[in-house]
Amino acid sequence: MSEKDSIYENLKAATTDTLDTISAGIESSIESFKKTINNIPDFAQMGREKMYDFTNHLLNFSPLIEKAGYQTTGVTVNIGLPPKIIFHLRKFADLNDYEIETILKENSDKEILVMMIRAIEAADKFQQKITTGNFKVAEINIEVSIPPAVEVTLKNMDLKQ
Numbered sequence: 001m002s003e004k005d006s007i008y009e010n011l012k013a014a015t016t017d018t019l020d021t022i023s024a025g026i027e028s029s030i031e032s033f034k035k036t037i038n039n040i041p042d043f044a045q046m047g048r049e050k051m052y053d054f055t056n057h058l059l060n061f062s063p064l065i066e067k068a069g070y071q072t073t074g075v076t077v078n079i080g081l082p083p084k085i086i087f088h089l090r091k092f093a094d095l096n097d098y099e100i101e102t103i104l105k106e107n108s109d110k111e112i113l114v115m116m117i118r119a120i121e122a123a124d125k126f127q128q129k130i131t132t133g134n135f136k137v138a139e140i141n142i143e144v145s146i147p148p149a150v151e152v153t154l155k156n157m158d159l160k161q
Helices: 003-035 046-059 062-067 097-106 111-129
Strands: 070-078 084-091 135-146 149-156
Touching: 003 111, 046 070, 046 149, 062 070, 062 084, 062 111, 084 111, 097 111, 111 135, 111 149
Parallel strands: none
Antiparallel strands: 070 084, 084 135, 135 149
16 A cells, blocks of 8 residues: 555545544434423424523523633524524633533523533534544534524635734
């Protein structure tokens, strides 16, 4: 096997491992969301006041998410059927597993917050597996909706802003 073939095979294996990790992390996050979906009100049946209250409730999670090392850079509220509340997050600090678990235990009564932090952690583990190229996680979006979703945006760090 030539050196080029060997490099290609190593890159292919690393890419496959990375994609498997991404898949597992995202599936785990979505399954976590699905398990507690009953805690997300049926937006279609909600009155406006309840929608406002629920949105404000979620916005109060921002300081707790920040304790987990992620800054809320914005929140998008899509009013429709079904409505969506999307948190746009950027990592600013690395926490170890013990620190994350402490935050989760302290907030175990806030099931949606726990789901969000677990989804963020899965996205972070995905980012840690990216070892080729200059792509880094630029933003993580957590969509609280039916169905919930996690979006990871990778940015090429070589490109000029």
